[in-house]
Amino acid sequence: MxxxxxxxxxxxxxxxxxxxxxxxxxxxxxxxxxxxxxxxxxxxxxxxxxxxxxxxxxxxxxxxxxxxxxxxxxxxxxxxxxxxxxxxxxxxxxxxxxxxxxxxxxxxxxxxxxxPAYPDSLPSVAPGVTELGLELFSTWVLPFELASLILLVALVGAVWWSGGVKRS
Amino acid sequence: MNPILVACLRVLAGLGLMLLNGVVLIYMLRKVLGHLHVRLGPMNVGWHGTVQTVADVLKLLTKEDPTPRAVDKALYFLAPAVVFIPSLAAYAALPFSKTWAMADLATGLLFTFGIMSLVPLGILMAGWSSANKWSLLGGMRAVGQQIAYEVPLLLSALPVVLMVGSLNLNDIVAAQDKLWFFIPQFPALLLFVVASLVELNQTPFDMSEAESELVAGFSSEYASMKFGLLFLSEFSNLFIMAGLTVTLFFGGWSLPFIPAQIQAGFAPIVFVAKTYLVIFFFMWIRGTFPRVRVDQLQQLGWKVLLPANLAWLLVTGVAVKLVEAVAR
The missing domain is CATH 1.20.120.1200 (NADH-ubiquinone/plastoquinone oxidoreductase chain 6, subunit NuoJ)
Known part of the structure; x- marks a missing residue:
């Protein structure tokens, strides 16, 4: 395109x-x-x-x-x-x-x-899935893992909240 | 040729395939289930009942189409279309041969899953707008199970993607020219088939329309061609899931031991034949297993399939890296 x-x-x-x-x-x-x-x-x-x-x-x-x-x-x-x-x-x-x-x-x-500000020039070819994956798991791996950890905590919290633990 | 014309023709071809597939599958379902239950299935119209489906389609087209008074009009009329359109669009990425596909997408596998994930929406729409308790219950059950099993379904396709290194369905087929993936990826195949049976609302996981409890589930209040659309998309989803199974695990349109030039001539036929074999297998399951309970279903999904998928993904990942290291 x-x-x-x-x-x-x-x-x-x-x-x-x-x-x-x-x-x-x-x-x-x-x-x-x-x-x-x-x-x-x-x-x-x-x-x-x-x-x-x-x-x-x-x-x-x-x-x-x-x-x-x-x-x-x-x-x-x-x-x-x-x-x-x-x-x-x-x-x-x-x-x-x-x-x-x-x-x-x-x-x-x-x-x-x-x-961030809109770049002046765009690359002629849009990056594909492979480039995206490499970028995500090399440059951005720490934020990515952090985000997944936060989601995991939220998930565990939701399970606990919804009555998975018997409150005596 | 004009590219717009080509695109239109491709969509029309997809639509034609979908309609024809519906007609063939209705007959096949009745015959296969019939023989599994040791009865004959349709026998009277045409040779061994082959024209029965045509009569059924005519009946469906000419039936009265009543609209219950309490329905939520806009959503009620929209729902069959919302169910139908994604299952038509899902044909786009399926490769019938090296060149025969509606679109050769770099993210074909993801596209198919993404489009198919919109189907539950229409089902929920149908269930809610029908203003009927059974419809709503059926819709809720369908959506609950389809959302829950989207995760295991995607995860069970991932090991194949790991082995190939591409989401393009044609690349996945090309990677299987030596060895079909159902041999190294047999656990993934099992997990994929179970998850796709749930996604398809097929027996043993057809709680969403459980006739004995819910009349006909989310489609209870639909009649005539609106029901026809819901029904058709169900059969077409069956074809798509079976087609994906073939593409991911059984070499797609390719055959082993036969030179590529000879294969190219009848690749689409091979693909369709394989797909129908997988559909036959799905129907076989449908004819032999009892329905599971709703809570058992969720237990299976979250406590068995998900951990098994993750474990197998890990094994595949390590194996792929090891093979790479050895090859280097």
């Missing part, structure tokens, strides 16, 4: 991602909201694909759309006593607003401060 991204598909997918995200926020049915989130994740995978990040796109599909979103749906459906409970009013109160604004500010701050 050429280094310049085709603008029209990119714009369509970008708008789709944003539109689905907005629909997720505005839909009053929690199950519908979860499905909108999923649609947003799938169109993000499409964006990655357009940017020649094939591996990232597939992982996005496999992990976020295929597992995380499904898990969210699963939990939502499990915790609903009746189908009618799925419809909730949107909370416009002040604390909710404050929470939303502070989260948005945090996200903006992190994006602006942590993401």
């Amino acid at each position: 050429s280094p310049t991204v085709a603008l029209i598909p990119f714009a369509i997918l970008g708008l789709l991602t944003l539109g689905c995200a907005a629909m997720m926020l505005f839909s009053r049915n929690v199950v519908h909201a979860a499905f909108w989130m999923l649609a947003s994740m799938v169109s993000t995978a499409g964006l990655y694909l357009l940017l020649s990040a094939e591996f990232l796109a597939l992982v996005q599909l496999l992990v976020y759309a295929g597992a995380v979103a499904v898990l969210v749906l699963f939990v939502v459906m499990l915790t609903l006593r009746r189908r009618a409970d799925a419809v909730r009013p949107i909370d416009f109160s002040l604390p909710a607003l404050a929470l939303a604004v502070s989260f948005a500010a945090l996200a903006c701050f992190m994006v602006l401060s942590l993401v």
